[in-house]
Amino acid sequence: MSQTNLTDKIKKVLDANQVCSLATIEGTKPHVRYMALFHDGINILLVTSKKTHKVEELIENPHVHIITGFNGDWESETLQVEGTASVSSDGGLRKKLWKDTFKIWFEGPEDPNYVVLVIKPQRILYSDGKSMKSEIWES
Template sequence: MSQEELKQKVLNLLEEQKVGTLATVEQDKPHTRYMTFFHEGLTLYTPTSKETHKAEEIEKNPNVHILIGYSGEGFGDTYAEIAGTAALTDDRELIDRLWSDEMEKWFKGKEDPNLVILKIEPTSIRYMNEGSRTPAELSL
């Protein structure tokens, strides 16, 4: 498959699947949790509190790994492995764009001073589990 076809498959997957795992590094070991992801192109975003362990971990080591897309019974779903670098941002325009009332479970509204967005810029993306055509690595 061409790089353009592969990019479109990854973008479609990111549009369809919002929940994935985010792994950070804590004391030289992976620390993984489920997160909800939004995207603009291949850049990923996820809201978090600046008071969390993940915020501390990312400030010490911005390298992260995401798995997103596997939602079935364990056989055959396509998914993406995304390695990237993360940064915390309190960009109000970005928070306004990503805000959902569902986030009120964790935040006191979009003006909550602890609400920040993790912005993840991919350094590598592998599209997985589509038969003999994968794994396929997207050139970034």
């Protein structure tokens, strides 16, 4: 399969899922939590407060692992993403991703604590859920 076709499959899974699990490293141990999932192409975008432990963890170690796609059906298309994260305070990006449901955490898209984690994939494992074979995308 061509890299373009695989990229299209990856984007389809990202489009179909609103939640992912994000793993960071806290000290020497993994720390996993659920996050609202956004994306720009295959770059994954996650919103958070800059006052969270995950931001502190990413400053220490920017390597992350994300899993998304499983919906309870063993034939779900899934992704496992290895990548590096950076913390963005870009006003345009924050406005683009803003949802009114975020008001329980933030005053608005200009809130200085509202930041976006930008995950640049280095390796993505795609599984169609129908076979034991996975496809690998690498940057």
